[in-house]
Structure formats: C-alpha cells, structure tokens
Amino acid sequence: MEYAKGSRHYEDEINSYATLEDLDDDLLNSYKEKIGAESIETSQVLRARGFLRQQGDKEYLTNAAVLLFAKNIMQFYSNCRVRFLRIDGRELQVGDKFNIIKDKSIDLPILRIIDEAKNYISDQLRVFITQDIKTGKFIETPEYPEFPWLEGIVNAVAHRDYSMTGCFIKISMYDDRLEIESPGCLPDVVTVNNIRETRF
Template identity: 50%
Template sequence: MQTGRRLNIVKDKDFDGPLPEVVEGARQLIASLLREFQVLGEDARFRTVPEYPEFAWFEGLVNAVAHRDYSIRGEYTRVVIFDDRLEITSPGILPNRVTLGNMRTTRFARNPKICHVLASFKWVRELHEGVHRVYQEMEELGLPDPEFSEPSDFSVRLVLRNDIGKRVPYMSDSIGSKAAEERRTERTLSDAEVTALNLAESEGRVTTVRLMQSVGVSRVTASSLLKRLVEKGRLVWHGTGQHDPNQYYSRS
C-alpha cells in the first residue's frame, strides 16, 4: 500500500440508492477501471486476458452487499483497487456458523430477503457456492488464491491479487494499459497491432517474420501492419533499406 505523496487516488465514487442500482453502478465503474494484460501462451502467441476474472470480483461485490451486517451504522461496503490487488471490505464478521476455514462448504444467508431480491437478478448464490467458484476462476487464470480475512471485529475482507510481477514481461504500462485503453475508447488498434506492440516491448524488437508467426498472417499483411504502426508513431523502423534482411521495428 502506498501512502503520503505516493498515494495517488484517481477515482473516488460513492453509490447510494436501491441495492440493484448500487450493485450495477459499482459493477460498471469497476469494469471501467480494470486493465487488460497481454500474456504469452504456450503456442508462443500473445493473448489478451482480464486483470481479474469478472466472476471473481463481481461475486465478491455481491457477497459483500448481500451478506454484510446492516446493523452496523456509519460503515460502508468498500472496493479499493491497487496496482497489484483489489480489496472488497464488508461491515460485519462472517455470519452464524460460517468461518474462514469452512466458508467454501458451509451455506448461510445473513439477509435472506436481500439475497432473494438479488437472486431475481441472477446475481446472488449460496455463499459457499460463490466462494468455491471464485477460487476456481482465479486458478484458471493462473492467479493466486483469493484471500479472505477478518481484519477487525467488524469486517470481512476479500483480496484478489493480479500477480502483476509475473505479468510485467508481457505487458508494460506504456503498452498494455495504454493500448488496452485506446482499444476500449478510440478503437484505433487491432488485436494484431497490440500483439506487434507487445512483441516490440517484451523482446526489444519485432520483425515481419516474428509477427507472421505470432498472429498467423502473410508476410505482406504483417509488413503493412508494422508500417501502419510506424505511421501512427507507435513503432520506429531500423534498417539500411527496404530489402535489408536485418531490418526490424522497436517501440517509439
């Protein structure tokens, strides 16, 4: 956690109103703030993956709203996004017979009426069912297990870690987040262009042949794509001439 001058809050939003509207508003905001990563698969091709499985963080959000202790006044369900993790904190300790040790196998609803309303939106599940799947979703994406804790006598916290240290070789802020954001907003980069940028970043350079192998396109298509990225100011061409066998492209 960063503090003082290094703590940079970029978004602070409160949601109030009917629970379905609160949940949906929070979902849209969280989704807009999370990043995409380019990771290198076993086939030596890059693929785009989410920062966290959507089910994992949304299930955590819904559980926090559905199972919190509403008798505690002045406290709120909080979602905090850090560079390396996402934290969801809910007022109230775990309900009834549910413990940190058995929450994957024990069912209980502290607020059955609220759960019933949220279930009508197909958002809420039995507590143990949702928690078990959160573990599965994180594992399938190759991320650490979710961390549940009771940091105080009046709250429960879920921490999801994005394993950013291992993802950095395949994504940097200058490409991954910037390119992903540009794709989401301006839609100016294709998947193949994002792959080319990530190859240039992770390997220090990208050639026509390397891009052909990664995205499965012809030499002409790969060459045209790289030239477009030069025109867009995203890549820099290096070589002595058009037919230089050692020519390559690097990040601008």
C-alpha cells in the first residue's frame, strides 16, 4: 500500500546483500565523470547521491545503487531484464501453432540495458528501400522510426516497478506492430480513462 500511495520507494530501500565489491568500476567511473566527480572517492559520491546509507553501525547500498551499477545484476535482481520476442504473424499462437521465432533476454544493470536493447532491436527491424522519382536516388526507410520505440524502452526501464519480482519488460515484435510492456500499475491518480490528460 505504501508503494501504491507513493510514500515509499523500493529503489531507496537498502540491499543488505550487496557490497561495494559487487559494483562495476567502469559504470561507477563513467557516472562520476558525468557528474563532474572524478576526483572524489566512490563511496563519498554514493553517499552524497543517496546510494549508500547508514543503518545502525553499518553502511548499505540501496536497491537503486545495485540496479544501476551491479557487475552481475542477476545475482540480485532476476527481474532486471528486457525480453524481446519476434512473433511470426499478427497474433501469438500456442501449441503446434507456436510462432515465436526469436526469444532474447537482455539481463544487465539499468545503465547498460537500454543501449544493449537498442542495438539488438535495431538489428531486428526491416529497412525498406524505395526510389525517389524526382531525384532517382534510393531512400532507406526503417520499419519503425528509432525515436518512438527507443523512447518507449527508456520509459519502460525508467518507470517500471522493480519491486515486482518475477516480472520483466517485454518487447514483442509482430508483423504489423511493436509492443512494449512494463511491469507496474498506473501511478497515483492516473487511470486508463484520464491518462491522456493527467500528469503525475
């Protein structure tokens, strides 16, 4: 109920199992560079950003720190995954008509999962070549423009509910559409009926 009300955030809670040694130095150094903190000790940066918290006489990483920077994300969060399905046809079939022709899981920390998903999906998209009648030049047009589907993946990764175990982001490519599903409920006052006008 606290998650639903927005009074408690899973990402801010401590992870009592992960240690600083479980974090990826390359990701941490890249993050420090982006925020202009290259010369500052990593633990101090994590503390200042709320990724390292004191509880009793010990310091613990938060779930957010592990989701962002873990070397092996599956050790801690098996739900930090993007699963891509390529379906042959316009509907998913089962049994002897089973029509999934590609099934790829991308299991990486948040700071790597978007780029990996982008690279993989762009390789799956068809490119249509047409000739411009006026110029005679051939024009390549991707099956789907990159901006909307990449924005969909970014939103799915950024806004999904990581407290929901056993769930993952699913991207399904059919012959006529691309669907992106992200685990979680609509936030606070947003409903299916008011989603076009309501912000939260």
